[in-house]
Amino acid sequence: MKREIVAQGAEIYALIPQRPPIVMVDKFYGITGNSSYSGLTVTPDNIFCQNGKLQETGIVEFVAQSAAARIGYINSQKKELVLLGFIGSVDKMKIYYLPPIDAELFAEITVIQEVADITLIEACVKVTDCVVATCRMKIFLKKDGKETK
Template sequence: MNREAVIQGEGILNLIPQRPPIVMVDSFFGFEENRSYSGLTVTTDNLFCEAGRLQEPGIIEHIAQSAAARIGFIYTRQGEKVPLGFIGSVDKLKIYNLPEAGMKLFTEITVVQEVFDITLISAQVKTEEELIAECKMKIFIKKE
């Protein structure tokens, strides 16, 4: 995965519908074919950070927003409005460790299948050295 951000900081807000304090992606590293790459630096002021660690709901939300950033990037490149997406299901979720404040998360989203307005993704969340979490997620895209 390329670790040079294509979009970061405030620019992320053009890709996702979420707004502070619920923004859980701070970097987008791009995509290739059916994969996209995003990141988050865990901070103590993060809504989902407790006792210096990002909690499970924060990891799940980070995965969902990473998938949203992929869709947002594609739509903005086409000059179209970024659609809303909703988590339909989270399957085979495994969280191996809760990342500490200061850690940088790198997330790979792989599109497994797209049927109409439903996208099935597989996600892996890593730090520099360690797999933090993985799951499959079904996302419904609300197109206008």
């Protein structure tokens, strides 16, 4: 499925609090209903690459930053600041393979539940039509004034 890019490159910095070399989202495709969509091209200089492949930690960080891009996009539409978020838990993680350098990752993040500062999401990461990984993740948002610009 072809999607229109809403933000890419340096524009991503307006959606997420992370900065190089930890940025793991380079495209944001927007939100439809309870789902948001983001992408990442795996590059040789990615700090989570080893032996020519994106490692498990990189996949988890891609999911977390994809969820962060979702809330960052929502906040940017409201003219609010980007909030810091923290991974509370990762459940039901299944990694089917480690994507190679130059792979184009695509994440679909679906919100299952939001209660106060906690969001439960379900993620599916693909390269083309091949599922790379699936999981559920709890994310805690820090709403005490420590936002980023």
